[in-house]
Amino acid sequence: MKAPESLPAELFLLAYDPRKGKLTQRAHLGYLLRAAALAELLLGGQIVETDGKVNPGKAKAGAPDPLSRTVLGQVTETPGKKWHHWIRKDYRAAVGVVRDQLEADRVIKVEKYRVLGLFPGTRVTLRQPRVASRLVSRVGSTVRGSQPLSRMDPRDATLTALVTTAGLNVVLSRAQRRQAKTRIAQLNEIAGPVPAALRKVIRDANAAAASSG
Secondary structure (H helix, E strand, O other): OOOOOOHHHHHHHHOEEOOOOEEOOHHHHHHHHHHHHHHHHHHHOOEEEEOOEEEEOOOOOOOOOHHHHHHHHHHHHOOOEEHHHHHHOOHHHHHHHHHHHHHHOOOEEEEEEEEOOOEEEEEEEEOOHHHHHHHHHHHHHHHHOOOOHHHOOHHHHHHHHHHHHHOOOOOOOHHHHHHOHHHHHHHHHHHOOHHHHHHHHHHHHHHHHHHHO
């Protein structure tokens, strides 16, 4: 087993509630993982922002995980789209892509079952809970730490910004996020445009769900 090395894999694990044995924020998880892939590519220089739109970058290194490779291929094929377009695109499939990667790496175990003997379901369990708990500690240290922002690791800032934008209460409660509001805003500035785009996508999705309900 190896620890995850990409933002999409890390965010998947951070969305998992070990006490309840299930993923949280299921309605928005696909958006979060797509946003994580975009952030991964932005950090690696494989994509860049030009006038608020996403275009291929100059970095030669390939994307580090299957979802990010998929997103990079889409951006390369159709450049010039805005961030929220890429967060929304194929978001439902993103969960399965990252889940399958983590299962293949033996970080999680995936079991198929039937609810009430009729409806298919998928049960996810952590093979090594300490992998996820270390990620939770990393986010907590980033929010509560005293490290100057000028020395902050952009990956830690981006990971934490995405966690707080998605409202992953299993990592940081609403009260903790309110208490660290100033620090989180500063981390969002370091993380760049992706968390703000994710916030808009989630807000629009919530508004659409409320109006249809």
